[in-house]
Amino acid sequence: EAQVTQNPRYLITVTGKKLTVTCSQNMNHEYMSWYRQDPGLGLRQIYYSMNVEVTDKGDVPEGYKVSRKEKRNFPLILESPSPNQTSLYFCASKLPGQGPSPLHFGNGTRLTVT
Amino acid sequence: DQQVKQNSPSLSVQEGRISILNCDYTNSMFDYFLWYKKYPAEGPTFLISISSIKDKNEDGRFTVFLNKSAKHLSLHIVPSQPGDSAVYFCAASARVGNMLTFGGGTRLMVKP
Numbered sequence: 001e002a003q004v005t006q007n008p009r010y011l012i013t014v015t016g017k018k019l020t021v022t023c024s025q026n027m028n029h030e031y032m033s034w035y036r037q038d039p040g041l042g043l044r045q046i047y048y049s050m051n052v053e054v055t056d057k058g059d060v061p062e063g064y065k066v067s068r069k070e071k072r073n074f075p076l077i078l079e080s081p082s083p084n085q086t087s088l089y090f091c092a093s094k095l096p097g098q099g100p101s102p103l104h105f106g107n108g109t110r111l112t113v114t
Numbered sequence: 115d116q117q118v119k120q121n122s123p124s125l126s127v128q129e130g131r132i133s134i135l136n137c138d139y140t141n142s143m144f145d146y147f148l149w150y151k152k153y154p155a156e157g158p159t160f161l162i163s164i165s166s167i168k169d170k171n172e173d174g175r176f177t178v179f180l181n182k183s184a185k186h187l188s189l190h191i192v193p194s195q196p197g198d199s200a201v202y203f204c205a206a207s208a209r210v211g212n213m214l215t216f217g218g219g220t221r222l223m224v225k226p
Contacts, residue, residue, distance in 0.1 A: 004157070035216075040123070041116075042203055042216035043158070058213070090157050102148060103214060105157030 002027045006091050006106035013081055014114055021076045021109050023091030031094050032074040033058070033103070034066065036087040043090065049074055081113040117141045118206050120217035127224050133191040135220050137204035140185065144206035148214070149178060149189050152201045161202075162189070194224045 004025045013019055025032065033048040035058075045058030049068040063085055065077040074093075078085060088110050092103040118139045127133045137147075145166035150158035164171040164178045164187070171178050177190045191198055201221050205214045 040218045042118070042120075042218040043205075044216070045213060048213065059215075092157075102160035102163065103158075105159070107155065107157050 002104070004091055004093055004104050004106035006089075006109050008109060009107065010110050012112045012114065015082055016080050019078050019081060019111075021078075021089060021091075021111070023074045023076065023106060024072050025074075025091075025093040025104070026072065027093060027104065028071065029093035029095055029104070030071065032068065033092045034064070034074070034076045035090045035092065036060065037090065037108075038087055046076070046089075078111075081111075083113050085111065086113050087111060115140075116218070117144075118204060118215050118217040120202075120204060120220045122220050123218070124221040124223070127194045127222065129196055129224055129226050130193045133189075133194045133198065133222055133224065135189040135191075135202050135204075135222065137187050137189075137217050138185060139187075139206050141206070141208070141215075142185070143208040144215075146207045147178070147180060147187050148205045148207075149176075150203045150205060150216075152203065152219070158203060191222075194222075196224050196226050198222060199224045 007022045030051045034046040035043040037043050044060045047066040049055045091106045094101050094103045148163040149161040151161045152158040162173050162176050164180050180187045201219045203219045204217045207214050
């Protein structure tokens, strides 16, 4: 089944403790992206990657890192989480080069930073 | 400042009636628009899209209308069904960059 898989689904952590949220897709998509969803603000893009070893900042990149060493994986790293990073996070992928095309989303990771 | 806005955070409709969800945008470079539907505990799923060269696109019960002069688009669901109850996000992109900008979402409740 074609899908984007995020882990973990739920995560509670404390301020300053480094964490990684994994994302993997099995559709051979070149484009991958991370979003956070907050009430009233919709989904805001954190980082995106057009291909392996190519990453770029989205609208709200502060406090986050990403890496793209393989096409299928795009982990999101919070080196020193803070309470304002408490949010619902979504990873997504799609095929670039075909003009605009719909994103395929994972089921989300709910992060709470205390 | 948000470039894509959904001014109604929620909408309640009776089963069988029409649901109309609205979305406004400010960036005149946007030329491709999408609607996503999101159920609780799931990621958003693509519903329907429209290119700026069209003013209407229809897919079964779902129709999206685009008014470029007003920078406004709407999603019509006819007839509405209880299974349509979800949060709906509109999104827009400019061909350069392939990035999507999302609105804040509208929660639709369809009552049996």
